[in-house]
Amino acid sequence: MLCEEVVRDGEAEKQVRNGGKELSDKKFGEMARRHFAEDFPNPERRGCPPISAIKLLADRPLEGKDWVLGHISFCSPCYRDHGSFLRALKKKRHGKCR
Numbered sequence: 001m002l003c004e005e006v007v008r009d010g011e012a013e014k015q016v017r018n019g020g021k022e023l024s025d026k027k028f029g030e031m032a033r034r035h036f037a038e039d040f041p042n043p044e045r046r047g048c049p050p051i052s053a054i055k056l057l058a059d060r061p062l063e064g065k066d067w068v069l070g071h072i073s074f075c076s077p078c079y080r081d082h083g084s085f086l087r088a089l090k091k092k093r094h095g096k097c098r
């Protein structure tokens with residue numbers, strides 16, 4: 001499956017883009033993300049790091065633990081949590097709330 005390769009390897013995405021086809025980055029990214037986010041269901045959250053560790057990884061990737069990053073890559077719930085933390089952070093940094 002092409003999808004799977006794209007998720008695992010950022011290079012593949014570039015190649016698709018350079019192929020000259022009008023495949024919107026955004027749409028493609030969304031597709032890959034959705035595929036990815038649902039590919040590793042973990043309803044019991046087995047072996048999941050504490051939510052604070054995921055938040056730290058989103059907040060300060062350099063201080064995040066390697067195993068947490070690794071975990072996220074094969075645990076859909078944590079991946080989504082991480083994504084929502086990232087979005088929240090972006091909003092904050094952009095924000096004129098202060």
Ligand SMILES: [Zn+2]
Pocket residue numbers: 042045046047048049071075076077078079
């Ligand atoms: Zn997890």
